[in-house]
Amino acid sequence: MSLMDSIAPSHLSMPVSGPVSAEDLGEILTRLRAAQPLVQCLTNTVVTNFTANALLALGAAPAMVDVPVEADEFARIASGVLVNLGTPHGEQRAGMLEAARAANAVGTPWVLDPVAVGALSVRTAFAGKAMELRPAVVRANASEVIALAGTGAGGRGVDATDGVESARGAALALAARTGGTVAVSGPVDLVLDAGRAVRVHGGSALLTRVTGGGCSLGAVTAAFAAAAGDPFAGAVAAHAMYAVASEAAAERCSGPGTFAPAFLDALASTTPEDLAKKAVLR
Ligand SMILES: Nc1ncnc2c1ncn2[C@@H]1O[C@H](COP(=O)(O)OP(=O)(O)O)[C@@H](O)[C@H]1O
Ligand SMILES: Cc1ncsc1CCOP(=O)(O)O
Numbered sequence: 001m002s003l004m005d006s007i008a009p010s011h012l013s014m015p016v017s018g019p020v021s022a023e024d025l026g027e028i029l030t031r032l033r034a035a036q037p038l039v040q041c042l043t044n045t046v047v048t049n050f051t052a053n054a055l056l057a058l059g060a061a062p063a064m065v066d067v068p069v070e071a072d073e074f075a076r077i078a079s080g081v082l083v084n085l086g087t088p089h090g091e092q093r094a095g096m097l098e099a100a101r102a103a104n105a106v107g108t109p110w111v112l113d114p115v116a117v118g119a120l121s122v123r124t125a126f127a128g129k130a131m132e133l134r135p136a137v138v139r140a141n142a143s144e145v146i147a148l149a150g151t152g153a154g155g156r157g158v159d160a161t162d163g164v165e166s167a168r169g170a171a172l173a174l175a176a177r178t179g180g181t182v183a184v185s186g187p188v189d190l191v192l193d194a195g196r197a198v199r200v201h202g203g204s205a206l207l208t209r210v211t212g213g214g215c216s217l218g219a220v221t222a223a224f225a226a227a228a229g230d231p232f233a234g235a236v237a238a239h240a241m242y243a244v245a246s247e248a249a250a251e252r253c254s255g256p257g258t259f260a261p262a263f264l265d266a267l268a269s270t271t272p273e274d275l276a277k278k279a280v281l282r
């Protein structure tokens, strides 16, 4: 293990902050739009464009930097980092480990989205290495959380076949391993860490009918974690933002093809007051 590996991620030294209210979410969105967090995305080829556009619409600044050496350099100046295993090519995997180590070294939150872990061998082995670097947030669907915890074989392709609440035990086990937050997405999202748990209600299932609904959520979670200064609160804010914005978009569209642009519009137009008023946390 190198010295770099041994440097604890920032969230391990951060004080556990209190519960998160809907009003807090409005404040976090205000901070995000003022700070325009620089989010480094090491993500899959399918969703790169949508992810970058979701971050821009939200008010953050994307940078898709995943080449070895550059990945290390950039993670030292980014506000947040996303590591997404959707199409984990060899060079990209090396860049991912560099970026995670560098983010930890400078106290920057990094998010792991272990797409289709459990179902495929290369990403499943790699996800174990990534978990050793203790992401501030693991963002995944229920089947990916269960598989990452080693208690299931994964979902159907990139989609979940398990319910969110059936992944609660696995999420708690992962949070104990990383010392961070685990966000389980689905009809009602579950966001938890060692001491806190929140369920985020609402949202439109149309978000599952456009590719990148979950993958872009990982990048937006990194942006909000940077703005909140608390990965748990940031993850709650990101999931609440997706619920509020996807509902607004669903009202204005006629199907997946018009939902995607309407969703980007809603990410841009949702105000801190909207978020505080419309988010449903329990
Ligand atoms: N049935 C549903 N109703 C409303 N929102 C949903 C539903 N299923 C998933 N979502 C939302 O869609 C987004 C992506 O979740 P999910 O499809 O679970 O992720 P992934 O694409 O990684 O499998 C999240 O914001 C989640 O809350
Ligand atoms: C279809 C597909 N294949 C590899 S990555 C990917 C995109 C998955 O996106 P999401 O996790 O947002 O559904």
Ligand SMILES: [Mg+2]
Residues within 6 Å of the ligand: 115, 140, 141, 158, 214, 215
């Ligand atoms: Mg996914």
